[in-house]
Amino acid sequence: MQPKVLDLFAGCGGLSLGLSQAGCEIVAAVEIDQWAADTYRRNHLGVEVIQADIRSLDSGYLRERFKGGVDLIAGGPPCQGFSVSGKRQYGHIKEQNNLVEEFIRVVEAVEPKVVLIENVSGFRTGHIKPGNPVMSYLKVELNRLGYEFDARVLQATEYGVPSLRRRIFVVGSRIGFPSSPFPIATHSAEATISAEPFISTWDAISDLPSLRASEGVDEFVPYAHEPANDYQREIRAQSSGVANHIAMKHTPRLVERFTALPQGSKGYDLGRTAGRDGEGPVTIYKSNNQRLIACEPSLCITANFQSTYVHPFQPRNLTAREAARLMSYPDTYYFCGKRTQMSSGFLKKYGREHEDFLSQYNQIGNSVPPRLGRAIGLQLRSLLSFPETQDQDRRFTALPLIEESA
Template sequence: MLRPIEYKLRRLARGERPRLLDLFSGCGGLTLGFHRAGCDVIGGVEFDEHAARSHALNFHRDVAPDLFEVHASPKDITAIGAHELLHSFGVKKPEHEVDILVGGPPCPAFTRVGRAKLREVHEHPEAFRHDPRAKLYLPYLEYVRRLQPVALLMENVPDILNFGGHNLAEEVCEVLEGLGYHCTYTLINSANYGVPQMRERFILVGVHERVGGTYAFPLPERRVEFPPGYQGTRDVALKHIVTDDLFAAKTRFVPTPVASRIRRPPVTVREALADLPPITGHLEGKLRRGARRFDEAVTYQSGVEPSEYARLMRTWPSFESDGYIWDHTIRSLSDRDYRLFRAMECGDDYPKAYSLAERLFEKRLVQETRSGRSALPGTDEYDELRKAYVPPYDPGKFPNKWRKMEPDMPARTLMAHLGKDSYSHIHYDSEQARVLSVREAARLQSFPDGFKFSGTMNPAFRQIGNAVPPLMAYALAVPLLTLVEGRSHSGVAASQRTEPSSVVAV
């Protein structure tokens, strides 16, 4: 009987499409990128109920209702084993099924577990079930051990390289090498790969030794000038990585790919959003507070020629737009905020917004005095008027809380707290004086317009902010699939590829 790895390699050599399992899948950013590159999607593991349902809505929409609900249900990776999971998907031989394993364990998992605990995963696979510190990325390693994928990819924040002075990536690589994988990792930024957002991420790739060859991270496709803060974050993350010392410990880190001849500029916020219709109802008192459901359709803005990027978002294979947008929905804020959004300059952060608010307040006080309605400091009238003009947050403590996006640059990193407030991404159009809509946030993450999000506005924002940009995932997937399949993605081989399927025959 063939070993699982040999069985999978022979199946891939016959031209069958690689089969993907996504752990900590969220709504499916990594899944979507690998799907576009040529993978069939077995399923995902996701604890958040709305994200799990979104993953099913997009990748298992055509399966039988009972099986759909299996895919759509939230799953706790610390409570469901690899074989149990695949059996629930209808897979008869789990050890033969997964070719590519991907996932981004949530960053709060980074505790100082240490080499001894990680080795324990290999020697005592059930240990993670009894250690509350290790419920997130250690099960990922256990899934690798149980499913023996041909290759794997792990995504996370750069701080994994310097978590309290501890490089967790090297220890993960050490365990994976003990399982037969050649590992390499680096830091890449999504804006270099056509995403209209500057998002710095740690990427680790492992390829089984039976595959042969070495994975090479893709060269940048766009030339981006990053703000100083991004380089500072990178420097802190790389502080304990030494690559030029003969006596230093072995490292699997490789320098971030550089393409010196790339002249193509980054995709900008304007390119990503300009064809979406303006939103002004909030300025007319037409936007009520409460849950925002995706039950109102709008069309694209007439008279605006979509950019190359916008056309891609409209025509992404298997996720094409039907001409309508159902989630172009924004958060309801205060008149104070709308006034400031209109007056802010693009690129302004919270300290500048706060200073602007103080000036507008002082101007209003002068107007009140001239009209005979003087509001004196210490009175209720003064306090109420100030509250109507000046936000309450300390500008010294919250410098990044607000930011008005620059239209001719990629956006700054979208965060998960978009589900709570969206002030970090104020729309560049002063006439609209608002924060991002759900669909605009999805565009900045490179989710196509045909991709659906489960739940209401807040859960959708959270899913988008937590996701891996699909275009970045696609850029990473193409060289990995080329390596494991042993053939090119272009020419005759590509023309013979079958269309992606959302469920694998078993």
């Protein structure tokens, strides 16, 4: 028997995929965005996708539809309001932060045995509203509903994901904590008896077809090379080729700049000598482009990574497929919608809010890496006392409590 899961704020389905890989059954997913929901439907056949604003779902409907049929409610309320970058550093609290209250409302209606909330590490110090820290709110509310409470920050690279990504996981349990709800690390900077070495950027993407700026197609094309390592063999399993692999359009000047950019350096570091007479101020290339280091895990894949990272060897930004590889999505996973999208502010300014959906890049950058979801899914499955299936990856079985990951 498999634990049954309701995934809230499901996005393109990274957490659902990881939980499914851990042997859980996703009975339904709630997601408001059209393109993210399209991606979810395409890759999670048979799962009911409720495309709606969670605030519009009546508690009575949720109770009637899911109470008694869901063991685990999981999900990540929108995280932008909890990030320590942007306006939050000046005390601004986003309206989306109160969606945590909606998550608790669903929990109260459905009464699952276990609750899992995922968010950025800044969630620990964030506020739902002034004077109401989100972690204190969750502890009080989950305790009120009969759940024990625990939380831990996990680093994705320590669970076989080839990119840095620190995320907090909050677990509430109505059946107590007979063992830790958090998995022990399976990877480290140096190989040990109990841990494999981190998976590098090049380990993840070296077999993908080489592209110049503007090259590539969105649909599946045959692989250009044989898999070079176990990670690539696993990620390519059951796939006949690679999709969503289109390079960004770059001007010849930008390609030239990227060509001159060493690994580990930023586009901001590139400058020009002074003005025409050699005495004017230096012109700085003000961009956040950073060239990834091939032999190290990627930096954190964010929602705007299309202009954040440069391929370690090729003079261009990353493709959606390369980022999906770095987030541990299998090559069978196809992302719907446009590759990139204009900003919400721009669309609103010109009365085009109806076009405001999450691009492929947004979907990938906002999601939970499936391998990280699988690791915590196996731990929660053990907590729910469901036996592990014979074919499950043994590296992710329940293990003792550990301290917060770096």
